[in-house]
Amino acid sequence: MKNIKIVYLVVASFLFTFCSNDEPTGPPLWTPDISNVVPYTTADATVAYEAFNKQFYNPTAKLYYSTTEKGGLGSIWTQAIFWDIAMDAYKRTNDPKYLTLIKDIYQGAYQEYDGFNYSNKVKWFIYDDMMWWVISLSRAYEITKNEEYLQNSIKGFEYVWNGSYDPVNGGMFWDFQHSGKNACINYPTVIAAMELYKITGDEEYLTKAKSIYDWSKNNLFEKTTGRVADNKIGNNPGWSDYTYNQGTCIGAAVALYKETKDAAYLNDAKLAADYTKNVMSSAEGILPAEGDWNEQGVLKAIFARYTMALVNDGGQEQYLPWLRKNGDVAWRNRDKNRNIMFRDYDIPCPVLTVQSFEACSAVGIMQIAPPAQK
Structure with missing residues (x-):
């Protein structure tokens, strides 16, 4: 009996180590049968978004809870992503209640984050958190034409640029201590600059966008594969694969391509997308679970x-x-009682506690990727 227990503990320890390794290492070792997945519809996209809000939106704070247990609020930068999804839902449906939600979320953020006082280093403690909001504020301005949104976007961009940009070696530091230059600040800076350039026409934003993109391509981008490094500390890139880094690289390249028509930007974007699809995703093309x-x-x-x-x-x-x-696979595997989805699209959504972070991504896909016509 003792020997059996020892064998069990060894096997259990191996399985725990194998299964709990969250470092992205490529596609999973198994792929489910997804041949009979039913495509989601526009109605499904609305149901998914309504369910997400029912489970996670706090109407008092006007921001989102971190979990279905409705305890504390989600982290500061993810609230900007949730706000983006609200804008997408409005643009998809033109439903005035989502326009109201866009305005409400702004008020919630304004109250929670010290009126977008970026120098408050208790509320705002890292540069990339600010830049996600700079992007979202500019998008919200384009929808609402509320000048306050635009001014807070401009103010945030200037604050980050003045504190984060390295005028000697180029690139943006992600933290106040200048410990490293991460993809999550550099590529979003390009996107934010291009958003503000589109709105204001100020050529300085375009110049800054090109500068940071060039630094990122030379320091964070593997030009033969499209792989994006997570960071560069000193002279050493940190090669960890994350979908948001691949995505912001794509977004930065596309924004510059749209403005300049330089095919080199488009080729970079395609290379980054192909790496995500062919290397990071499963054999069936399902994006990695992450986290x-x-x-x-x-x-x-x-x-x-x-x-x-x-x-x-x-x-x-x-x-x-x-x-x-x-989106189809995630929707098939949703918790059908709550109509919420999971970060791992390949498996059924857990029936217990789920985070807003992990429930949001497939909802986001369904708002922006138009369903296939039946």
């Missing part, structure tokens, strides 16, 4: 947004069926 009880669950929502920019603004429609398939 275990942490904010990584939100990453695919960011990837989907900028891959759809590649489809729409880059004219690369070959990526649309891939995104649809991911």
Whole structure:
């Protein structure tokens, strides 16, 4: 009996180590049968978004809970991504209640984050958190034409640029201590600059966008494969695969391509998308789960947004069926009692506690990737 127990503990220890490794290492070792997945519809997209809000939106704080247990609020940068999804739902449906929600979420953020006082280093403690909001504020301005949104976007961009940009070696530091230059600040800076350039016409934004993109391509981008490094500390790139880094690289490249018509940008975007599809995804093309009880669950929502920019603004429609398939599989595997989905699209959504981070990404896909026509 003692020997049996020892064998059991050894096997259990191996399985725990194998299954709990969250470092992205490529496609999973198994693929489910997804041949009979039913495509989601526009009605399904609305049901999914309504269910997400029912489970996670806090109407008092006007921001989102971190879990279905409705305890504390989700982290500051993910609230910007949830706001993006609200904008997508409005643009898809033109439903005035979602326009009201866009305005409400802004008020919730304004109250929670010290009126977008970016120098408050208790509320705002890292540069990339600010830049996600800069992007979302500019998008909200385009929808609402509320000048306050635009001014807070401009103010945030200037604050981050002045504190984060390295005028000697180029690139953006992700933290106040300048410990490293991460993809999650550099590529979003390009996207934010291009958003503000589109709105204001100020050529300085375009110049900054090109500068940061060039640094990122030379320091964070593997030019033969399309792989994006997570960071660069000193002279050493950190090669970890994350969908949001692939996505923001795509988004930055597409934004510059749309403005300049320089095919080199479009080629970079396609290379990054192909790496995500062919290397990071499963054999069936299902995006990686990413994360275990942490904010990584939100990453695919960011990837989907900028891959759809590649489809729409880059004219690369070959990526649309891939995104649809991911939405289809996630919707099939939803918790049908709550109509919420999970970060791992391949498996049924857990029936117990689920994070807003991990429930949001497939909802985001369904708002922006138009369903296949029946």
